[in-house]
Amino acid sequence: MIGFARFLSFVVPTTLGAIGCSSASDHDPSPYEIDHSCQDDGTDGATSRCLRPTQSSDYYVGQANKYFDTLDVNADPASIPNYSDLVARWEWPPWLLLTGYTRESMIETSEILRDVDPSTVPERDCEAFPEQPFARCYVVFEYEGGACPIYEEFTFNEAGETTFIEAWSDLDGLRPMADVDRWATAPDVPRLSTRVPGLGNDQGRIDPDGTWMREAERRDADVADFAARARDPWDTWLEALKEAPADFFARGCGW
Structure with missing residues (x-):
């Protein structure tokens, strides 16, 4: 979480140097061409674009806004x-990659942030789409230090549950799409959500240790990095924080 990263950058001690963790470089995948279309449809390893919307556009936009509500001290905490x-x-660099994993951790960290690093999200522009990710948003977080523009996408399962959230800084050189492609509809946008096995099964459940994930790791360095972090989310997140430049938050917000 963007705000949580800033908070812990102040309070986590330098003894993080003792932590070791794996990364995509440990896997050394061979070159490949990224394919964002539906893969392995009907299996546990299906990718997200095998799913079609089961809810209304208003529902998907509403769920995205509820996510931002959890990070907005002016919104209803419920x-x-x-x-x-x-x-x-x-969250792509300069942010710290896997910054949330499991429903429990997402809710708990957002509650902590309301107290230790409060923000508001007064500017929100969200749209729903007929292919994954079904909701995509441009928002501006307001912190004490200034405004932080972010582009964020939301992937859902058949039941309408959010399964994957992906974020980039809304700054030149950090967005995933071309300037003319505001909503990232081009087939070659380098998002991760369309490549992770499991996000396209009915429940949108991933298995970091499953056969489908292991196979994808061998051909996709980003999936390999994600899976390694999902197997040990806390330690790999702390390692990312330790390795990040001191001003990564300012860079990500354009300060």
Whole structure:
């Protein structure tokens, strides 16, 4: 979580140097061409674009806004999205990659942030789409230090639960899409959510140790990195924090 990263960068001691963790470099996958279309449809390893919307556009946009409500001290604290139990959040550099994993951790960290690093999210522009990710948003977080523009996407399962959240800084050079492609509809947008095995089965459940994930790791360095972090989310997150430059938060917000 963007705000949580800033908070812990102040309070986590330098003894993090003792922590060791795996990364995508440990897997050394061979070169590949990214395919964002539906893969392995009907299996436990199906990718997210095998699913079609089962809810209204208003529902998907509403769920995205509920997510931002959890990070907005002016919003109703009871406004919480319908998370899958294995929901994951991936925030691309300069943020810290896997920053949330499981419903419990997502809710707990957002509650902590309301007290230790409060923000508001006054600017929100969200749209629903007929292919995954079904909700996509441009938002601006307001912190004491200034505004932080973010582009964020939301993937859902058949039941309408949020299974994957993916974020980029809304700054030149950090967005995943071309300038003319505001809503990232081009087939080659380098998002992770369309490549992770399991997000396209009915429940949208991933298995970091499953056969489908292991096979995907061998051909996709980003999936390999995600799976390694999902197997040990806390230690790998702390390692990412230790390795991040001191001003990563300012860079991500454009300060």
